[in-house]
Amino acid sequence: MAEQIAPPPAPPPAAPSRLVLLGHPVSHSMSPRFQQRALDVAGINVQYIARDTPSEQLANVLRELGEGRAAGNVTIPHKEAMVRLCAHLTPLARRVGAVNTFWHSERGELVGHNTDVAGVAAAMVALLYPPGGADVTLQRVGVLGAGGAAASALVALNAIFRVGDSPHISIFSRTRDRAEKLIEFLDVPARVVASADEAVYDADLVINASPIGMLDDSMPVSPASLAAHASVLDLVYKPGETMWVRACRARGHRAEDGLRMLVEQGAEAFRCWFGEEPDRNAMWSVLEPRPFV
Numbered sequence: 001m002a003e004q005i006a007p008p009p010a011p012p013p014a015a016p017s018r019l020v021l022l023g024h025p026v027s028h029s030m031s032p033r034f035q036q037r038a039l040d041v042a043g044i045n046v047q048y049i050a051r052d053t054p055s056e057q058l059a060n061v062l063r064e065l066g067e068g069r070a071a072g073n074v075t076i077p078h079k080e081a082m083v084r085l086c087a088h089l090t091p092l093a094r095r096v097g098a099v100n101t102f103w104h105s106e107r108g109e110l111v112g113h114n115t116d117v118a119g120v121a122a123a124m125v126a127l128l129y130p131p132g133g134a135d136v137t138l139q140r141v142g143v144l145g146a147g148g149a150a151a152s153a154l155v156a157l158n159a160i161f162r163v164g165d166s167p168h169i170s171i172f173s174r175t176r177d178r179a180e181k182l183i184e185f186l187d188v189p190a191r192v193v194a195s196a197d198e199a200v201y202d203a204d205l206v207i208n209a210s211p212i213g214m215l216d217d218s219m220p221v222s223p224a225s226l227a228a229h230a231s232v233l234d235l236v237y238k239p240g241e242t243m244w245v246r247a248c249r250a251r252g253h254r255a256e257d258g259l260r261m262l263v264e265q266g267a268e269a270f271r272c273w274f275g276e277e278p279d280r281n282a283m284w285s286v287l288e289p290r291p292f293v
């Protein structure tokens with residue numbers, strides 16, 4: 001049996017009157033653009049704004065937002081801190097140990113949820129099982145990085161693939177101890193390895209959950225180290241895709257960047273706040289000229 005992911009929570013009884021993204025820094029985030037587009041297309045008269053919030057201000061900002069029953073998202077560096085600050089956590093937020101979406105209950109209490117798992121799961125499914133494409137059987141998976149994005153990917157992997165058929169997962173992190181603590185906390189069947197090359201050796205699916213490639217054209221592992229049949233999922237996204245995705249695709253690999261995960265985690269957050277599915281094509285279209293398929 002695959003791990004059962006708890007069903008998405010019911011939306012708050014009263015729709016939020018405003019939406020806020022808290023992070024530090026936050027000005028680079030694409031969430032305000034695509035969430036506002038989804039709100040406008042749905043005819044929901046709510047503004048989604050980014051608010052730069054240093055860590056020492058997070059608790060005060062959340063108290064202030066509670067008075068107005070605002071909802072929203074949090075990003076780097078607040079996802080783990082939110083676990084301690086929320087009055088209620090959904091089972092998935094507790095499972096991953098990170099919150100990226102919040103709202104207020106009828107009694108005004110702060111509720112924390114995690115939509116990154118749904119986002120990365122949707123990205124994996126689209127990569128591995130494209131419409132009309134051949135299915136991929138996973139025997140080995142390599143994960144690079146051991147932070148919140150890796151945690152979401154590991155929980156999603158555990159949920160998508162039955163334990164009996166569970167792929168052998170190897171994880172590499174620059175700080176080995178961090179990877180060891182992560183798999184112990186998540187209690188997933190994975191082993192920590194000593195290098196990126198070892199993690200991706202003969203893997204059917206390789207996931208970059210480190211920030212490598214975000215600010216420049218560096219790559220988390222050489223495309224030459226990948227098995228010829230490897231599918232590649234880079235959780236990093238940037239205009240025109242990352243160099244790693246382009247280089248892997250040029251060598252014949254099926255490869256996607258993190259844009260789909262971004263849109264899918266945002267779509268799941270929208271569904272949590274309003275109880276309706278947003279228009280994903282509209283969200284995608286403000287970010288990328290490539291069609292959303």
Ligand code: NAP
Nearest residue numbers: 145146147148149173174175209210211235236258261262
């Ligand atoms: P995080 O918590 O900071 O974890 C990053 C991990 O990568 C850590 O294990 C870190 O190791 C490792 N790392 C960092 N720099 C490295 C380097 N130069 N060489 C080798 N390993 C390195 O970050 P996160 O929240 O998991 O996010 C990771 C990336 O995923 C983000 O930068 C973002 O691009 C992407 N992301 C995408 C989405 C999406 O929707 N597409 C969502 C979330 C995240 P140390 O402990 O040694 O620093």
